[in-house]
Amino acid sequence: MTSEPGAAVALTFTEGWGRLVAGLIAWCGDWDLAEECAQEAFAAALVAWPRDGVPAAPLAWLTTVARNRARDRLRRRTTEGAKLALVGADQSDEVAPVADEDIPDERLRLIFTCCHPALPLPARTALTLRTLCGLTSAEIARAFLVTESTMDKRLVRARAKIKHAGIPYRVPPPELWHERVEGVLAVLYLMFNEGYAASSGESVLRVDVSAEAIRLTRSLSELLPGEPEVTALLALMLLTDARRPARVRGGRVVPLGEQDRSLWSADAIAEGAALLEGREPPWGPYAVQARIALCHDAAPTPADTDWATIGELYTLLPATPVTELNRAVAVSMTHGPAAALELVDALADELAGYYLHAATRADLQARLGRLDEAAASLALAIEQAPTGAERRLLRERLEGLGGP
């Protein structure tokens, strides 16, 4: 036995899990059954592929095995006789000679259903990771810093709601299209950010979840080639993720201006830049943010950053307190710290409690030579910072000021 079939199973799992489950749900309408049988099919592959060789059409093989398992289970459930009829007459255990390409890709239906606005937001991300990426609830629980039983409950409730409340398993009709695509992108971006910058706790980088978000967005951009914001979100993720190798050093977050830019992934930057090329305005919010990320990524040194363009790009985003705060940073680079501090101070009420507001104020106050004020702002930011790594970075800055 070689490790090749094992590797083939792992690869098929990464690439094919979502398609397999989506197809099974479309076929039997039962999420739990679809997942259980998909799992069993992969378990069967671990036994059969090393023995018989990797089949020519792995997905078709897995689909057939999973469907047979589903039929067995339904046969055993005497009360579900009606479903037996639905599951159809094909009772043979033979692997049908179908090519993988001939199995319809049902993942779009699945992702729109997982991201339905009637589901609680944390459940949408969890359900997407579970059903489309095949992450276990233990893995998702670890990524989101909740207990496994909490995550299990979240998933069970979400599936129950899909069933009880009649959340449709479909690609939304034209009148809902725009809003629902936006909803899916919001979930994917949230997932990416959860992975990129942990919202709480000690660990800063949760690579797996970010990688899954990128993978899903890539699939979505292939499934929806006509949606510029999908491609733009993929670009934004790639251009942000490109800096990942330089973002943490020795357990502390390294600010953008101090990162070792030679560690940035040139491939990811090139791919992200290519995705943005030739797209004319008007740009959606993800396209604008991707272009801002590209301005940073394209600068060989911090001093080369095109702050004027960044400042202009920020004005294209819907004016929220957080985008205003980011715009202020760009303004400080083009118009000086005093002008920026005015902008930042104006956001005090709206961003009270947000550590980056206090940290940005501290930075501007320090640049203006107002060190006592900067120290007080940093102390506040340390109090409000969500992760240990962020707090360490802020403490170092405070020490750098010569403060306590």
Add this chain to the structure above:
Amino acid sequence: MKYLMLHSVDHGSSPEAEARATPEALDAWITEMTARGLLLDGSKLQPISDATTVRAPEGRTVVTDGPFAETKEQVAGYDVIDCPDLDSAVAVAAAHPTTHIGSIEVRAFAPGMPDPVVPAAPAPGKYRYLMLVCADLRRAMAAAAADPEGFAADRERETTAGAGVEETNDDVDVWIENAGSRRLYGWELEFPDRAVTVRRVDDRVVTTDGPFAETKEQIAGYDLLECDDLDDAIAIATSHPVAGGGVLELRPLRAS
């Protein structure tokens, strides 16, 4: 007079109390009230984790998970009864097993409600939802309290109880026409300050004034919907005249 019984289940009730609220006790109540010709419609609802709320401020649809108000007590089921007066309605509610494990809000429907005609089971592949029409009723209640006759006359004429909300019966008529066969029936309720809540304390029936939950937005009425799926129900809810200023809660019914 027709009355709505809104059931609220308290999940912290004692095992002895819960032992009295058996499915058999419920069946007995249903059988008795149906035989007496008092019970017109009713169902258990799926838990609040299956609830969806819909608002449409400035015509923009906002769909969120969960009930319209985050309160400990939540609607777990409903019954429509026909009784000669409030005392007999309270007696019918007091006989219901829910009183062992929670409370029942008894609220009169606005006058003129026809008998609901509801097929026992939904059509194949369809889902039933209780759509609770909720709005901030405080201003309208104050106005009605200050001038009860004027309010009654106004209601006869044009305005409905969905107060604080620019809504007329004409808008509701358009909405009803638009909902078509997806709306089984629905009616407006009297204000919550006229509600009576029935519960048991030490196995004695206790009635108190007012609804079971004091929230900013209150249930002003409801419609029973039968739709293809949740998106279909959301579309109907969004087009309701109250969606602009109030909130609509969609609760899937639980199959009996």
